[in-house]
Amino acid sequence: MxxxxxxxxxxxxxxxxxxxxxxxxPVIVMPLLTFVSMxxxxxxxxxxxxxxxxxxxxxxxxxxxxxxxxxxxxAADRVQQVLELLAASPASYALVLAxxxxxxxxxxxxxxFEGWLIAGAVFHVHVAVAHITVLTTTLLATVVxxxxxxxxxxxxxxxxxxxxxxQHAVNGPFYLLGGVLVPISYLPAWLRPLAPLTFxxxxxxxxxxxxxxxxxxxLGLRIGAILVLxxxxxxxxxxxxxxxxxxxxxxxxxxxx
Amino acid sequence: MSAIRTISLxxxxxxxxxxxxxxxxxxxSLEVEDGxxxxxxxxxGAGKTTLVRILSTVLLPTEGGASILGRDVVHxxxxxxxxxxxAFGGDKGLYPKLTARQTLDYWAALYAVEAGETRRRVPxxxxxxxxxxRADDRVETYSRGMKQRLHLARALIGNPRILFLDEPTIxxxxxxxxxFRSLIKELRGEGRTILITTHDMAEAEAVCDxxxxxxxxxxxxxxxxxxxxxxxSRHERIDFEGGPDLAQxxxxxxxxxxxxxxxxxxxxxxxxxxxxxxxxxxHLVAAGVTSLQTSRPxxxxxxxxxxxxxxxxx
Amino acid sequence: xxxxxRIFRVGLVVGWQDFRAFWTPATWLFGWLAxxxxxxxxxxxxxxxxxxxxxxxxxxxxxxxxxxVGSFAIAAAAWDQWEGTYPLLVIAPTPMAPALMGRMFIWVxxxxxxxxxxFAILMLVFGWRPDWHALLAVxxxxxxxxxxxxxxxxxxxxxxxxxxxxxxxxxxxxxxxxVAFCGxxxxxxxxxxxxxxxxxxxxxxxxxxxxxxxxxxxAPGAVGAELGLEALVGLGWLAAALATTEAIxxxxxxxxxxxxx
Numbered sequence: 001m002x003x004x005x006x007x008x009x010x011x012x013x014x015x016x017x018x019x020x021x022x023x024x025x026p027v028i029v030m031p032l033l034t035f036v037s038m039x040x041x042x043x044x045x046x047x048x049x050x051x052x053x054x055x056x057x058x059x060x061x062x063x064x065x066x067x068x069x070x071x072x073x074x075a076a077d078r079v080q081q082v083l084e085l086l087a088a089s090p091a092s093y094a095l096v097l098a099x100x101x102x103x104x105x106x107x108x109x110x111x112x113f114e115g116w117l118i119a120g121a122v123f124h125v126h127v128a129v130a131h132i133t134v135l136t137t138t139l140l141a142t143v144v145x146x147x148x149x150x151x152x153x154x155x156x157x158x159x160x161x162x163x164x165x166x167q168h169a170v171n172g173p174f175y176l177l178g179g180v181l182v183p184i185s186y187l188p189a190w191l192r193p194l195a196p197l198t199f200x201x202x203x204x205x206x207x208x209x210x211x212x213x214x215x216x217x218x219l220g221l222r223i224g225a226i227l228v229l230x231x232x233x234x235x236x237x238x239x240x241x242x243x244x245x246x247x248x249x250x251x252x253x254x255x256x257x
Numbered sequence: 258m259s260a261i262r263t264i265s266l267x268x269x270x271x272x273x274x275x276x277x278x279x280x281x282x283x284x285x286s287l288e289v290e291d292g293x294x295x296x297x298x299x300x301x302g303a304g305k306t307t308l309v310r311i312l313s314t315v316l317l318p319t320e321g322g323a324s325i326l327g328r329d330v331v332h333x334x335x336x337x338x339x340x341x342x343x344a345f346g347g348d349k350g351l352y353p354k355l356t357a358r359q360t361l362d363y364w365a366a367l368y369a370v371e372a373g374e375t376r377r378r379v380p381x382x383x384x385x386x387x388x389x390x391r392a393d394d395r396v397e398t399y400s401r402g403m404k405q406r407l408h409l410a411r412a413l414i415g416n417p418r419i420l421f422l423d424e425p426t427i428x429x430x431x432x433x434x435x436x437f438r439s440l441i442k443e444l445r446g447e448g449r450t451i452l453i454t455t456h457d458m459a460e461a462e463a464v465c466d467x468x469x470x471x472x473x474x475x476x477x478x479x480x481x482x483x484x485x486x487x488x489x490s491r492h493e494r495i496d497f498e499g500g501p502d503l504a505q506x507x508x509x510x511x512x513x514x515x516x517x518x519x520x521x522x523x524x525x526x527x528x529x530x531x532x533x534x535x536x537x538x539x540h541l542v543a544a545g546v547t548s549l550q551t552s553r554p555x556x557x558x559x560x561x562x563x564x565x566x567x568x569x570x571x
Numbered sequence: 572x573x574x575x576x577r578i579f580r581v582g583l584v585v586g587w588q589d590f591r592a593f594w595t596p597a598t599w600l601f602g603w604l605a606x607x608x609x610x611x612x613x614x615x616x617x618x619x620x621x622x623x624x625x626x627x628x629x630x631x632x633x634x635x636x637x638x639x640v641g642s643f644a645i646a647a648a649a650w651d652q653w654e655g656t657y658p659l660l661v662i663a664p665t666p667m668a669p670a671l672m673g674r675m676f677i678w679v680x681x682x683x684x685x686x687x688x689x690f691a692i693l694m695l696v697f698g699w700r701p702d703w704h705a706l707l708a709v710x711x712x713x714x715x716x717x718x719x720x721x722x723x724x725x726x727x728x729x730x731x732x733x734x735x736x737x738x739x740x741x742x743x744x745x746x747x748x749x750v751a752f753c754g755x756x757x758x759x760x761x762x763x764x765x766x767x768x769x770x771x772x773x774x775x776x777x778x779x780x781x782x783x784x785x786x787x788x789x790a791p792g793a794v795g796a797e798l799g800l801e802a803l804v805g806l807g808w809l810a811a812a813l814a815t816t817e818a819i820x821x822x823x824x825x826x827x828x829x830x831x832x
Binding site: 021022025028029032033035036037039040041042043044045046049052166168169171172173175176181182183186187 | 739744
Binding site: 268270306307309310313314315316317334335338339341343345347348349350351352353354355359362363364366367368369372411415423 | 574577578580581582584585588589591592654655656658659660661662663664665667670823824825827829831
């Protein structure tokens with residue numbers, strides 16, 4: 001039952017997303033910020049920093065998909081009154097949710113390729129991929145981590161009264177602290193210890209390293225950090241969802257946090 | 258001059274699959290007299306709301322014409338908008354975060370009601386629709402019935418001569434719907450012309466001077482509620498609780514058209530002449546029947562008979 | 572005119588409730604402002620990373636002046652359709668433009684407050700100390716570019732009624748275009764001539780140039796000319812918005828797209 005359930009869920013989420021242009025908003029607009037970052041870099045004669053623009057394009061797109069799109073799946077299920085139907089079905093809602101969130105965060109990876117195209121086609125800065133295996137592994141690990149983070153996010157937002165405030169509050173600080181565009185060495189010293197707590201930090205560094213010729217150090221450790229952060233947040237998220245469904249079954253309704 | 262008049266009104270919509278255009282209204286001609294309350298009855302998709310949208314100037318006809326107090330809806334929309342009010346049912350059409358008072362202030366401005374008159378009219382309307390006590394609460398906290406009353410108050414803010422009420426009691430509980438109908442009767446008493454679209458038969462019977470039946474974009478008939486009932490059965494009928502043998506006996510009595518299974522499980526006797534009523538009742542009582550009732554056909558039965566058959570044209 | 576002002580004023584009441592539905596003072600400060608400041612800070616740090624003198628300050632001024640500009644307003648244009656009040660606005664005997672303008676105008680206040688806060692906080696955080704006399708004139712530029720952005724948002728908002736699902740995409744494209752091409756992050760001259768020509772008729776271009784001119788000590792006449800051009804851009808988009816608002820309502824009457832609920 002597991003594989004048919006997973007494949008049916010993937011298919012359904014793609015069908016929903018295909019007809020809902022709002023779901024694709026981050027994929028359409030976030031990479032456009034590459035116009036801004038590349039323009040600043042090229043104008044300053046620092047095209048060598050293009051990998052930074054690409055790491056930002058990837059992680060901001062993945063981040064927005066996670067915080068704003070995947071993050072709203074549970075809230076949307078509540079509004080459409082599908083949540084109780086899902087809870088009443090034999091399938092695990094946490095699993096179904098994880099798969100749906102994974103589909104959405106995977107789409108965020110397109111942000112990297114869009115940024116790469118903009119850098120090349122508009123600014124004639126062709127960023128070579130020096131370490132393709134590192135890049136591929138990093139992208140996959142990023143999807144896992146983003147899925148875990150989004151799972152926790154969607155569980156919390158599913159219970160929240162006003163989601164937009166929280167969404168707006170988190171994404172800017174995450175990108176700053178995670179060094180997605182500018183490495184954390186440019187941050188005040190007291191902020192830097194917080195960075196490794198986000199998968200953004202590890203993923204941004206690895207993406208940039210994969211685009212530079214120098215050897216990539218401690219790959220296993222860094223990929224491991226991304227995966228551990230993703231799995232940890234994902235497990236917490238699954239736990240929250242489980243308790244939410246238990247409460248729904250017990251009380252007949254979900255009370256707002 | 259009629260208050261509302263349509264002449265061979267047609268409205269078509271292009272089909273997405275390039276087949277024949279869909280005719281939402283098919284050559285509808287009707288007249289509503291000044292001060293009349295006209296019901297427009299029909300199933301979902303019959304064209305009721307399309308007609309109201311044309312008359313309220315948010316939709317242009319494809320062919321034919323429509324006028325409000327002699328003014329054409331296409332060319333004199335601005336003038337018409339000053340004398341009409343529209344209220345439709347459901348949860349939409351109100352700003353949920355505004356209070357009732359703020360809502361009426363807002364629409365008073367849009368209807369160019371003078372500031373001084375606004376200060377008088379807003380509390381008057383709130384009182385009229387029974388919302389004074391909740392006037393400063395946000396609309397999102399209102400029940401469906403309260404929202405509908407606010408819809409009506411909003412529609413009245415410009416003191417319109419003509420009111421369009423589109424499914425105004427949809428989703429209301431029976432008590433709220435009854436109270437709403439009382440309001441409509443009051444408005445009728447003020448000489449306003451009201452066009453109500455509904456598929457609630459009780460509502461049409463309770464408040465309308467005349468009822469127009471519409472189906473698939475076509476006008477089927479226009480009659481008083483009583484007149485419509487007479488179209489189907491000229492006489493009363495009898496519902497009784499009894500066995501099949503008794504039903505067979507009654508069917509053989511003079512003046513009985515037929516006996517069939519009734520809507521609530523017993524039997525229904527339809528008569529061909531009024532004089533047959535007392536003999537049939539006597540026969541049933543003599544047979545020991547204690548549960549019996551006489552009635553005329555409801556508008557619902559008329560409606561199902563006319564619209565369901567789709568063959569009867571008057 | 573009095574009628575328009577009155578309708579605009581009641582529209583503001585609706586807009587204020589829209590704003591309160593999104594933000595409380597606490598969530599605006601710690602939610603919205605946190606996002607705005609961190610986003611602006613990222614660009615300033617980018618400037619530092621390039622190690623080009625003056626680059627960080629250039630990005631600071633541009634980011635602060637346009638902090639949050641363009642957000643929400645276009646979406647507000649679609650809300651009357653979601654709430655079912657749009658057909659009622661069409662039916663009302665008065666023009667609907669002032670009501671829609673009043674509702675959307677609350678976001679101008681939001682943009683102006685965001686910009687003022689961004690300037691204050693970024694100056695503190697990055698230790699930037701411009702000439703105080705010049706800084707006092709900056710609010711004029713901020714207010715003017717916010718209003719002209721509002722006028723463009725009105726125009727785009729009227730188009731959004733044709734495709735409400737695209738409202739958030741349009742907001743994001745507008746804000747990105749302003750940041751990328753209107754002299755906020757790079758000088759106008761960096762872009763091709765045809766793009767510069769488009770930027771000249773977009774809001775913020777002349778306003779940001781005026782603000783930079785104030786801070787650089789340019790002649791008042793030159794600064795005034797840029798402010799005048801910013802005002803002209805706003806007026807142009809306002810005229811376009813008023814025309815399209817009514818035209819789209821009329822088109823809606825013809826094609827039957829104005830539904831009651």
